Every structure is written in C-alpha cells, then in structure tokens.
Amino acid sequence: MSPVNILNADLHCHSRVSDGTLAPEELAARAQANGVELWALTDHDELGGQQRAREAALALGLPYLTGTEISVTFAGETVHIVGLGFDADNAALVEGLRRTRGGRESRAREMAEGLARVGIAGAYEGALKYVGNPDLISRTHFARYLVEVGACRDTQEVFRKYLTEGKPGYVAHRWAALGEAVRWIHDAGGIAVIAHPGRYKFTANEEYALFSEFKEHGGRGVEVVTGSHSSHDFVKYADTAREFGLLASRGSDFHSPDESHTDLGTLPLLASGLSPVWEALAERIHRPS
Structure with a gap:
C-alpha cells in the first residue's frame, strides 16, 4: 500500500x-x-x-x-x-x-401518483424493475425507468424535470x-x-x-x-x-x-x-x- x-x-x-x-x-x-x-x-x-x-x-x-x-x-x-x-x-x-428505510414504499407510491398526473403511468412498477432491494426504492430507480420509457434522455434530465423540489414526482421524506x-x-x-x-x-x-x-x-x-x-x-x-x-x-x-x-x-x-x-x-x- x-x-x-x-x-x-x-x-x-x-x-x-x-x-x-x-x-x-x-x-x-x-x-x-x-x-x-x-x-x-x-x-x-x-x-x-x-x-x-x-x-x-x-x-x-x-x-x-x-x-x-x-x-x-x-x-x-x-x-x-x-x-x-x-x-x-x-x-x-x-x-x-x-x-x-421505513417509509420509502409509501413515498415511492406518492411519487408515482405525481408522475401519473402529468401523463407518466406505471412509474412505481417500472421503478421496481431496477430495484435490487425493494426496501430501498428511491428517486434513482424512478429516473432509470423514465429514461427507459423515453421521458428524458438521461437520469440527470429526469431529476431536473421531475424529481426535485417543486417538480411533479418530488415527495419529501x-x-x-x-x-x-x-x-x-x-x-x-x-x-x-x-x-x-x-x-x-x-x-x-x-x-x-x-x-x-x-x-x-x-x-x-x-x-x-x-x-x-x-x-x-x-x-x-x-x-x-x-x-x-x-x-x-x-x-x-x-x-x-x-x-x-x-x-x-x-x-x-x-x-x-x-x-x-x-x-x-x-x-x-x-x-x-
């Protein structure tokens, strides 16, 4: 070393x-x-x-x-x-x-509801595809799903448009x-x-x-x-x-x-x-x- x-x-x-x-x-x-x-x-x-x-x-x-x-x-x-x-x-x-870790699931479901209101359906189920541990579902997993469905070019754009404070998919925890x-x-x-x-x-x-x-x-x-x-x-x-x-x-x-x-x-x-x-x-x- x-x-x-x-x-x-x-x-x-x-x-x-x-x-x-x-x-x-x-x-x-x-x-x-x-x-x-x-x-x-x-x-x-x-x-x-x-x-x-x-x-x-x-x-x-x-x-x-x-x-x-x-x-x-x-x-x-x-x-x-x-x-x-x-x-x-x-x-x-x-x-x-x-x-x-407790509370992440309910927060994630609220995030999905916010995204659904702006036309992005199925985000909770989509994010779960990227989750190795369901107890730790996070904004990053949602970001990967939104890139997959073409809502944004990359995860950085997802955060800017949907997942920061004041945006449709943001839920404080x-x-x-x-x-x-x-x-x-x-x-x-x-x-x-x-x-x-x-x-x-x-x-x-x-x-x-x-x-x-x-x-x-x-x-x-x-x-x-x-x-x-x-x-x-x-x-x-x-x-x-x-x-x-x-x-x-x-x-x-x-x-x-x-x-x-x-x-x-x-x-x-x-x-x-x-x-x-x-x-x-x-x-x-x-x-x-």
Whole structure:
C-alpha cells in the first residue's frame, strides 16, 4: 500500500443492494482493477452487501472498511452521513437503519401518483424493475425507468424535470436526525463523515451550523474529494476540515458505469496537510491474510 497521505482510497460507492447497478463483487473487482488500495461499500441505509463486499475485496487482496451512507434531515434538507469502520452487526445500528428505510414504499407510491398526473403511468412498477432491494426504492430507480420509457434522455434530465423540489414526482421524506445517525455510527465503533457537502444548497450560516452540530454530536470527518465536487470544492472543504479539526475522506460516489461521471479509484489525491480518515481507522481495516 502507498504512504497514508497519498493512498488511493475510495470510501464511497453503491451496489445494487441500494441504488447502484453492480453487485458488491463486481464493484470490488472494478476497484481493484482501477488501482484502489482501500475500499468501502457505502450503500444507502443498508448493510446487506457488507459481508459480500468484504469477502470479495479480501479475495482480491484489497483492504476493506465497512461502510454505509445514512440519510438524515437537517434544516429541512436531506443530508448524507457516511459511516466507516463500524461493527456491521451492531444491533442499534442495524435497527436504526431499518427504521430509516421505513417509509420509502409509501413515498415511492406518492411519487408515482405525481408522475401519473402529468401523463407518466406505471412509474412505481417500472421503478421496481431496477430495484435490487425493494426496501430501498428511491428517486434513482424512478429516473432509470423514465429514461427507459423515453421521458428524458438521461437520469440527470429526469431529476431536473421531475424529481426535485417543486417538480411533479418530488415527495419529501423525513429521515433520521443528524445526532441519531452520528451516534449509531460512533457507538458501533466507526467514524461519521459528512458526505459531499458541496452538493447541499445551504446558506453559509446553515452550512456552518451543519458542521458545528455534526461535530458536537461526535462527528469526525468530511468528504473533501468526491465525485460531485469541483476543484474549487476540493480546496474549500479542505479548508473546512482544517477549520473544524475534521478528518478528510475521499470517495467517488460511484453508482453505475453508465451514469457516474467519476469511476472508482480515479479521484485526485487528498491535499497535503490533511488528516486522512483511514489513518484514524487503521485498526478497523480488514486486510487480506
């Protein structure tokens, strides 16, 4: 493995256990082929792919960290918190994620009703065709169906026209509280990380409040380098990590070879002077025997 500050770690991606299109084993092989030196599968609100991902990674000689991405509500917006290096069998974490997944079906049916009102019928059943785990039906699955039926050219267009706030297929959902998610991760022995902060539409004051409360609850990390961040964001959130004394993480947020702009293992390295999250999790890394 490389020295810790230049490690090609990819600690954020999704399999079809949540809203990706590849199996955990396929992701492990893709990560290894792309030169990833430390990997984590971080399916949304779900741990069902963890054992498969770990076993596949270790069989390929690829060190592995447990991971998940928890949806939380903060200041009326959905924010994602990545958990890394936790005990995947921790009962409180497992139960918390189960409760967080609850309500997705009713939300999905409401989304389908909204789409039907603008002439797109059968969206719930169509989205289910793309779902590996029905408990985790999401906007991404609807987006894939709308592309299939020709309503839009690609999933990005679907989100712009139908699935964001104020559009026909948008239905808000209340997720876990920020403090709950951080506590579940911390109590299971892991580290909580704010995912892709550059994506959230917060004012400067709201963003400061997010980082302040996150740290007060015991959160310890932030994704500095991630697939949806610009080069400006890399610099901005490196500064934020230093300002709040947070560990820096790195992850592609890869979902699909056909949809994701950033492939596993292809991100820029973390800037010097940051403290990588994996350094603090060294004893939690599963390594090949």
